Amino acid sequence: MILKPARFFVWCFLLLPAGIAVQDAFAATLPKSTQEMLKKLKLEPAILSDTDRELQVPNSWIDGAKKEGKLRFFSTLDPPQADVLLQPFRERYPFIAVEYSRASHEDRAVRTLVAYKNKRIVTDVLTGLGGSFFMYKEIGALEDMRDIPNMKNNPEGTKDPEGLWAGMHLRYWCMAYNTKLVKREDLPKRWEEVLTNPIWRKGNLALGNRPQLWALVLWKVRGEKWLKDFLTKLFTEVKPQLRREGMNAMLELTAAGEFHGNVPAAEYRVYQKTLDGAPVSYTCPEPVPAAVSEMGILKGAPNINAARLFVNWFLSKEGQIAQYVSDYAPPVHKDLRRKEFLPFADQILGKETGFRDPAIELEIQPKLLEFWDGLWLKSGGRRRGR
Amino acid sequence: MGALSRLHLWHHGVFLLVLSFVLLPLSFLILGSFSTAHLPTDFSLSTMGWVNYLKVYSDPGTYEVFTNTVIYVTGSVALGITLALSLAWLVERTNMPGKIWVYAGVPMTLAVPGMLQAMAWVLLLSPRIGFLNKILKDLFGPAAPVIDIYTLGGMIFLEGLRLVPTAFLMLVPLMRSMDPALEEAAAVSGARPFSTTRKVTLRLLAPGLVAVMVYQGMTALEVFEIPGILGLPAGIYVFSTKIYAIVRSATFMPVYGQANALAMVYLLIAVVTTYLYTRMISRAERYTVITGKGYRPRPLDLGRWRYPALGIVFLFLFFSIIMPFLVFLYASFLPYLQSPSVAALKGMTLKNYRLLAQYGEVGTALTNTVIMVAVTATATTLLSFFVSLVVVRSKFWGRKLLDQLAFVPHAIPGIVMGIAFFWVFLKLDFLPIYGTIWAISIGFTVNFLSYGTRSMNAAILQVHKELEEAAYVSGARPWRTLWRIFFPLMLPAFVGVWIWVVLHAVRIAGMPLILYEGPKNQVLAILIWNMWDEGYVGAVAAVGTLLMIILLLLTVVVRFAGFRRHAAEGAGA
Numbered sequence: 001m002i003l004k005p006a007r008f009f010v011w012c013f014l015l016l017p018a019g020i021a022v023q024d025a026f027a028a029t030l031p032k033s034t035q036e037m038l039k040k041l042k043l044e045p046a047i048l049s050d051t052d053r054e055l056q057v058p059n060s061w062i063d064g065a066k067k068e069g070k071l072r073f074f075s076t077l078d079p080p081q082a083d084v085l086l087q088p089f090r091e092r093y094p095f096i097a098v099e100y101s102r103a104s105h106e107d108r109a110v111r112t113l114v115a116y117k118n119k120r121i122v123t124d125v126l127t128g129l130g131g132s133f134f135m136y137k138e139i140g141a142l143e144d145m146r147d148i149p150n151m152k153n154n155p156e157g158t159k160d161p162e163g164l165w166a167g168m169h170l171r172y173w174c175m176a177y178n179t180k181l182v183k184r185e186d187l188p189k190r191w192e193e194v195l196t197n198p199i200w201r202k203g204n205l206a207l208g209n210r211p212q213l214w215a216l217v218l219w220k221v222r223g224e225k226w227l228k229d230f231l232t233k234l235f236t237e238v239k240p241q242l243r244r245e246g247m248n249a250m251l252e253l254t255a256a257g258e259f260h261g262n263v264p265a266a267e268y269r270v271y272q273k274t275l276d277g278a279p280v281s282y283t284c285p286e287p288v289p290a291a292v293s294e295m296g297i298l299k300g301a302p303n304i305n306a307a308r309l310f311v312n313w314f315l316s317k318e319g320q321i322a323q324y325v326s327d328y329a330p331p332v333h334k335d336l337r338r339k340e341f342l343p344f345a346d347q348i349l350g351k352e353t354g355f356r357d358p359a360i361e362l363e364i365q366p367k368l369l370e371f372w373d374g375l376w377l378k379s380g381g382r383r384r385g386r
Numbered sequence: 387m388g389a390l391s392r393l394h395l396w397h398h399g400v401f402l403l404v405l406s407f408v409l410l411p412l413s414f415l416i417l418g419s420f421s422t423a424h425l426p427t428d429f430s431l432s433t434m435g436w437v438n439y440l441k442v443y444s445d446p447g448t449y450e451v452f453t454n455t456v457i458y459v460t461g462s463v464a465l466g467i468t469l470a471l472s473l474a475w476l477v478e479r480t481n482m483p484g485k486i487w488v489y490a491g492v493p494m495t496l497a498v499p500g501m502l503q504a505m506a507w508v509l510l511l512s513p514r515i516g517f518l519n520k521i522l523k524d525l526f527g528p529a530a531p532v533i534d535i536y537t538l539g540g541m542i543f544l545e546g547l548r549l550v551p552t553a554f555l556m557l558v559p560l561m562r563s564m565d566p567a568l569e570e571a572a573a574v575s576g577a578r579p580f581s582t583t584r585k586v587t588l589r590l591l592a593p594g595l596v597a598v599m600v601y602q603g604m605t606a607l608e609v610f611e612i613p614g615i616l617g618l619p620a621g622i623y624v625f626s627t628k629i630y631a632i633v634r635s636a637t638f639m640p641v642y643g644q645a646n647a648l649a650m651v652y653l654l655i656a657v658v659t660t661y662l663y664t665r666m667i668s669r670a671e672r673y674t675v676i677t678g679k680g681y682r683p684r685p686l687d688l689g690r691w692r693y694p695a696l697g698i699v700f701l702f703l704f705f706s707i708i709m710p711f712l713v714f715l716y717a718s719f720l721p722y723l724q725s726p727s728v729a730a731l732k733g734m735t736l737k738n739y740r741l742l743a744q745y746g747e748v749g750t751a752l753t754n755t756v757i758m759v760a761v762t763a764t765a766t767t768l769l770s771f772f773v774s775l776v777v778v779r780s781k782f783w784g785r786k787l788l789d790q791l792a793f794v795p796h797a798i799p800g801i802v803m804g805i806a807f808f809w810v811f812l813k814l815d816f817l818p819i820y821g822t823i824w825a826i827s828i829g830f831t832v833n834f835l836s837y838g839t840r841s842m843n844a845a846i847l848q849v850h851k852e853l854e855e856a857a858y859v860s861g862a863r864p865w866r867t868l869w870r871i872f873f874p875l876m877l878p879a880f881v882g883v884w885i886w887v888v889l890h891a892v893r894i895a896g897m898p899l900i901l902y903e904g905p906k907n908q909v910l911a912i913l914i915w916n917m918w919d920e921g922y923v924g925a926v927a928a929v930g931t932l933l934m935i936i937l938l939l940l941t942v943v944v945r946f947a948g949f950r951r952h953a954a955e956g957a958g959a
Contacts (some may be wrong), residue, residue: 010738079744079746080744083695101747101905102745104919106634110640111902111904114903115903115904117425118815119427119819120820122903243619245619245921246920248921250921252722252723252921252923253515256723258512258515277721277722
């Protein structure tokens with residue numbers, strides 16, 4: 001049947017209120033905190049229309065989680081951010097008391113493993129294993145998560161084929177700069193320009209001791225020779241300040257003017273700093289080093305069912321939107337790779353991008369670290385502590 | 387022989403306890419230095435070898451670390467002792483006005499943790515963003531000289547300041563109890579006042595001074611926080627930070643055996659210094675300067691230098707307490723780090739304090755700290771008392787060894803002791819201690835035992851044996867004698883040791899950094915260290931401000947109580 005234009009508009013006029021009513025009714029089924037998040041982001045509730053399906057899990061997981069009643073979770077979020085993230089989860093699963101702990105990379109990656117080897121499981125879910133995954137894999141410390149339904153939402157390359165980790169959000173590890181000290185025209189469009197522009201010399205550039213976050217991807221995209229040449233010139237000609245602080249501390253120092261810019265810096269952290277009014281911004285030379293932050297469940301975790309429910313929820317659209325609202329980290333969910341979920345999108349989208357994956361982590365990382373350490377120590381930097 | 391000394395069983399018990407607390411971790415430290423396994427849990431005889439020694443001692447960097455450490459310790463002690471000696475001399479031997487401020491103010495500097503002091507000075511003298519350096523640049527242009535705190539000189543300056551209060555407290559009694567007859571004789575013979583000070587006073591003080599220097603040298607050698615905050619960012623290592631750098635890894639499983647191999651240097655130093663210190667103390671009577679005569683030293687008239695001298699004292703107090711506090715107070719209200727300006731003042735916020743209130747970890751760290759500190763202080767006080775009772779009062783065969791065992795941990799840095807206990811707790815995993823605050827508490831108790839026993843030895847010596855014997859003759863049981871005689875008489879010593887331990891346990895980060903497992907057993911010092919490391923400068927400033935206020939109040943209460951006690955004793959006399 002073909003509708004005439006007049007009839008079509010009449011039908012639309014009649015169905016619109018019904019559609020709105022259905023949408024409102026659906027929105028009302030969402031947790032209140034989720035509704036507020038959608039309002040904040042000016043998103044239609046329809047974006048979460050398949051949430052019920054996404055959150056369907058075996059009943060035994062729910063029953064098990066009810067018995068456990070608890071979930072321990074280590075991550076990098078500030079506690080107020082974690083509160084924002086966890087609010088919808090708490091509303092959906094009120095029988096699970098979430099014990100969140102902010103933990104530095106060393107606490108998460110190394111100390112948790114030391115405790116694990118000492119037969120102590122200090123957390124159920126842990127995140128951001130970046131660079132330390134191989135140690136966990138080696139001793140079989142991670143649970144296989146392939147039975148978690150929402151693992152399928154993660155595109156290939158953002159989850160472990162063996163199910164030992166799942167990407168929780170994206171990170172673009174580029175460069176932060178002080179807007180009072182650096183003009184836009186001085187920003188490097190390609191990494192090579194960092195070597196040639198004199199503005200980055202005389203200690204104006206700070207380098208963090210985490211090459212696996214960015215240089216590893218450049219090795220993958222441009223090759224070994226290119227990267228080694230680039231790094232050699234960077235250390236010997238540009239002579240950046242070699243800093244021992246964490247990436248967030250370096251950003252704080254860039255904002256304060258200790259240096260003009262720092263490498264690496266993640267887009268979401270810089271964005272948070274701009275919201276405080278700090279004179280910092282973010283730029284991404286090509287190729288853009290991208291990575292996913294990993295999330296895993298410790299094998300033998302006492303709250304395994306609660307952990308499964310949590311990871312499944314986190315990888316759902318609702319969880320992914322909640323984590324974006326909490327700290328502006330771009331979602332990894334295949335349906336949420338959109339401009340409005342990406343701070344400094346103009347610096348990232350449309351550029352040549354390389355992704356870090358565990359394969360290069362296992363193969364290239366040891367070679368990279370060996371080469372990097374040589375340059376770092378020769379230039380007066382502090383040993384990473386191998 | 388007193389009643390207490392008849393209980394040989396508990397003598398052996400105390401001896402065995404201290405022996406195991408000190409020697410067990412040190413044995414593991416030595417054993418671990420030969421282990422090529424990454425973790426103590428993987429240790430086995432088949433993983434033993436010399437690899438760690440070869441790796442560590444064939445590294446030219448190790449010798450640079452050695453040189454840095456020697457310069458750092460020597461410089462800090464020289465500066466600290468010079469300042470402390472000057473202050474003690476000014477208050478005890480001159481007519482400088484306002485002495486009460488020095489007596490009250492200098493010990494109060496103990497309340498400012500070295501870690502916070504170093505952080506405050508970073509905010510002041512970081513080469514590019516330090517508030518003072520920025521002011522210098524504003525005044526004299528971009529070519530103005532920059533004062534860089536991230537240097538060996540900066541570390542020496544700050545550690546020197548930090549050593550002053552303890553050295554001052556040790557030197558004041560020396561100055562006070564010295565018979566002025568020789569000085570007066572020099573004056574009568576026509577010597578000028580400063581010449582008398584140099585040629586007579588200082589020489590009379592020399593033996594005591596050397597003992598104080600050795601003690602302070604060991605303290606500087608042990609300190610981790612100041613070289614950690616100022617040296618690590620600039621790649622300047624001393625032994626304690628080098629060991630920390632080896633075990634601190636964000637990517638790889640650390641090779642603990644290498645840290646152990648490097649720590650052997652400390653063990654050697656500990657053995658040598660303990661031997662020297664014990665020898666020095668045992669020969670102290672040769673240099674007796676207190677006589678039975680009643681005397682009152684004649685204060686040196688400073689003339690027109692009276693007020694400038696007071697000014698210098700205030701400058702020290704300003705640098706040590708007021709300035710760090712003001713810097714932290716200011717930074718705690720900033721949304722992000724920026725130099726003082728009208729815009730910065732306008733943008734001030736309570737965000738950092740709110741963040742602390744929302745940080746669940748702050749609450750956990752606070753609770754852990756209170757429990758850990760209270761348990762450590764109580765355990766140290768009690769154990770020190772019983773050790774000293776054996777050492778001073780008994781004829782127990784091993785009492786001298788016991789005294790030396792109790793002293794050894796002072797010469798071993800907390801971070802090394804931490805690694806030693808790390809091996810013990812992980813290897814003896816049937817003890818459910820690793821990863822709890824009890825691990826930190828045990829480590830600290832052993833570390834503070836040397837101070838506790840020095841204080842208790844002196845205090846027990848002041849209680850005459852007659853009292854104990856009278857109680858015994860009257861039929862009192864040993865424990866009743868302890869409770870009714872020793873406890874009331876030694877209460878000031880108990881309180882003194884307890885509070886000293888509280889003030890130190892709350893501020894030291896080195897050992898807890900090794901023994902903590904994660905957010906659940908972290909204490910305030912670790913929280914501050916980690917927050918600083920991760921760039922939460924505002925939050926560190928907020929927690930630092932609050933901590934300084936609490937510790938300053940605690941110190942004021944102690945000083946007030948002390949003054950009241952002295953006043954009451956004075957009135958009684």
